[in-house]
Amino acid sequence: MDNHDAKNGNQLAADRTDLAEDRTILANERTFAGWMRTGLACIGIGVGFNVLFDTLAPTWVPKAVATAFILIGVFIFWAAERRACKVLARLDTHHVSEFGGIDLRAIATVLSAGALVVAIGLWLLN
Structure with a gap:
């Protein structure tokens, strides 16, 4: 094996590593989206619980349960944002464009604000 073949082999290995890093970034974004869906589902469960059991006495019970689910959803939003940003901080993109940490934070902020409303x-x- 001559020096030229070694350089080509090293470049191919570097390209494979770059592509694997890009796939990991895209998988991280899909995971973040999955956690956002889970948080939204918690909010939906809370609202649904309140609607189904609004005739319970005392009236604060279904509201408290609904609020607990909504707060769990908000917690999920922020836990997902923290985790996704940690992964993004360790990786570099090569052939794909990534969501930045600010974008993820904006999504978590908007969804949290809506949930609190x-x-x-x-x-x-x-």
Whole structure:
């Protein structure tokens, strides 16, 4: 094996490593999206619980359970954002464009704000 073949082999190995890193970044984004869906499902469960059991006495019980589910959803949003940002900090993109940490934070912030508005609305509406 001459020096030229060794350089080509090293370049192919580097290309494979770069592509694997890109796939890991894309998998991280899919995982983040999955956690966002899980958080939204928690919010939906909370709202649904409140609607189904709004006739329970005392009236604060279904609201408290719904609020607990909503807060779990908010926790999931922020846990997913933290974890995704940690992964992004360790990796570099090569052939794909990534969501940045600010984008992930913006998504978590907007969804959290919406969830908190829903929770406040549950308590203010009769």
